[in-house]
Amino acid sequence: xxxxxxxxxxxxxxxxxxxxxxxxxxxxxxxxxxxxxxxxxxxxxxxxxxxxxxxxxxxxxxxxxxxxxxxxxxxxxxxxxxxxxxxxxxxxxxxxxxxxxxxxxxxxxxxxxxxxxxxxxxxxxxxxxxxxxxxxxxxxxxxxxxxxxxxxxxxxxxxxxxxxxxxxxxxxxxxxxxxxxxxxxxxxxxxxxxxxxxxxxxxxxxxxxxxxxxxxxxxxxxxxxxxxxxxxxxxxxxxxxxxxxxxxxxxxxxxxxxxxxxxxxxxxxxxxxxxxxxxxxxxxxxxxxxxxxxxxxxxxxxxx
Numbered sequence: 384x385x386x387x388x389x390x391x392x393x394x395x396x397x398x399x400x401x402x403x404x405x406x407x408x409x410x411x412x413x414x415x416x417x418x419x420x421x422x423x424x425x426x427x428x429x430x431x432x433x434x435x436x437x438x439x440x441x442x443x444x445x446x447x448x449x450x451x452x453x454x455x456x457x458x459x460x461x462x463x464x465x466x467x468x469x470x471x472x473x474x475x476x477x478x479x480x481x482x483x484x485x486x487x488x489x490x491x492x493x494x495x496x497x498x499x500x501x502x503x504x505x506x507x508x509x510x511x512x513x514x515x516x517x518x519x520x521x522x523x524x525x526x527x528x529x530x531x532x533x534x535x536x537x538x539x540x541x542x543x544x545x546x547x548x549x550x551x552x553x554x555x556x557x558x559x560x561x562x563x564x565x566x567x568x569x570x571x572x573x574x575x576x577x578x579x580x581x582x583x584x585x586x587x588x589x590x591x592x593x594x595x596x597x598x599x600x601x602x603x604x605x606x607x608x609x610x611x612x613x614x615x616x617x618x619x620x621x622x623x624x625x626x627x628x629x630x631x632x633x634x635x636x637x638x639x640x641x642x643x644x645x646x647x648x649x650x651x652x653x654x655x656x657x658x659x660x661x662x663x664x665x666x667x668x669x670x671x672x673x674x675x676x677x678x679x680x681x682x683x684x685x686x687x
Contacts, residue, residue, distance in 0.1 A: 388532040400467040404620055407465060411457040419453040429453075429662045436588035437657070451658035458619065463507040467540050471515070474544065478512040479617075481625040486567065489608055489631075490518040495566045497609045499598045499629065499645040501573035502661040503652055504614035505622055507541070510569075514545025516624065519567035522547045524554055524597075558601060569612070570598035572645055573661075579669040583642045583680075587650055591671045599641040602633040609633060609641055611648040616659060639677060 402410070418424040429452060433445050440448075489496050496519060500506065514521040523546050528534035542548045549557045558568070572595055576582040582593035602609045609629040617623050629645050630636055653660045 385532060388530065392533075392536060396464055396467060399461065400464045400469075402465075404465075407461050408458065408619060411454075411461050414457040414460070415454050418457060419450065425663045428665060432662045432664075432666065433657070435590055435667070436653075438589060448657050449662075452660075452662050455616075455658050456661075456663065459505055459507075462505055462620065466507050466511050467536070469508075469511065471544055474508065474512050475515070477621050478508060478516070479623045480516040481615075481623050483517065485626045485628065486610055487518050490565055493565065495519065495561075495564070495568070495605070495607050497598050497602050497607050498567055498569045498612045498626070499572050499609055499641075500569065500612035500614070501571060501649040501652075502664065503573075503649065504616050504659045506571075506614060508622060509612075509614055509624060510541040510546055511544055513567075513569070513624070514547075517567055519565050520547060520561070521545060522549060522557065522561070522566050522568040524549055524551055524568065524570060526551050554597065554601070558605060562605075568601070568607075570595070570601075572598055572642070573649060573666070575664070575666050575668055580672050580675070583639055584671050584675055584677075585639070585643055585646065587646055588653065590667055592667065593669050593671065594642055594646055596642060598645065599633075599636075599639070602630075602641055603636070606634055609645065611645050613648075613652055616656075638680065 399407075399410070419426070426449070430445060430449050433448050433452075437445065437448070486496060486498075500509075510523055513523075523541060525538070525541075525548055527550050528537060538548045574595055576593045576595050579593045581596070583596045583599070584591060584593055586592065587594065598609060601607065608631040610626040611629050613625050613627065615623045615625065627648060629641055629648070633641060
């Protein structure tokens with residue numbers, strides 16, 4: 384199996400990654416035809432997610448969003464492969480930071496921060512670029528891949544320009560180890576939780592949705608400010624990042640307030656330009672547990 388992985392990496396992934404961007408996007412246009420018109424890759428999941436999220440839109444509008452998503456998804460797939468070989472100079476050319484002052488002020492105050500964001504636009508190039516764009520030490524949380532060979536390749540790629548990658552299993556340990564350093568820890572807030580009983584339930588895109596609670600949990604435990612990170616697509620292959628304050632006083636917030644505010648920020652971005660969110664993800668595979676109650680959960684948190 385390791386031989387197969389190596390062959391795939393060196394004979395397929397690296398050659399594609401080494402292609403110039405114009406050639407890469409010509410390939411992306413070809414893949415769009417294959418994914419959308421020929422194979423219909425996850426089309427039922429994608430269109431179903433869009434339909435349930437935008438019941439007010441017409442069938443024609445749903446299809447337009449779906450087609451735009453496939454175009455973006457093909458770009459995203461190849462841009463993600465490009466990160467294996469992209470240089471720092473190329474990253475700096477294709478990524479800009481609109482408002483560094485919002486997060487830098489916390490660095491000057493001697494405060495670590497939490498960055499809440501979603502799978503919107505190109506989060507892979509954000510991972511490669513973020514450490515050079517902020518003064519804090521950037522930390523990314525990831526779920527290890529079952530394929531150890533590609534897990535190592537992925538970690539090395541995302542971290543090659545400074546991002547400190549940590550497993551979901553080590554979050555608490557790393558927070559304690561880094562307590563005396565100024566860090567910016569990135570939490571993805573739109574992944575489907577593995578345990579529907581331990582997440583926060585709210586309405587998101589017109590559906591009852593279980594939302595991961597980690598960003599709020601650690602913000603309150605360590606009294607770290609929370610910012611929402613938005614990734615904008617300026618044009619094909621070029622992105623900008625900007626941050627928006629969620630709270631700088633997490634200990635004064637009510638249970639669920641941080642989670643809801645950050646998630647609603649992401650929701651508004653999706654509503655503004657829906658084609659840039661990851662609709663192929665089976666986001667709503669869990670149902671709200673019977674008896675889940677916000678007030679009860681809040682009391683449980685207070686009693687811990």
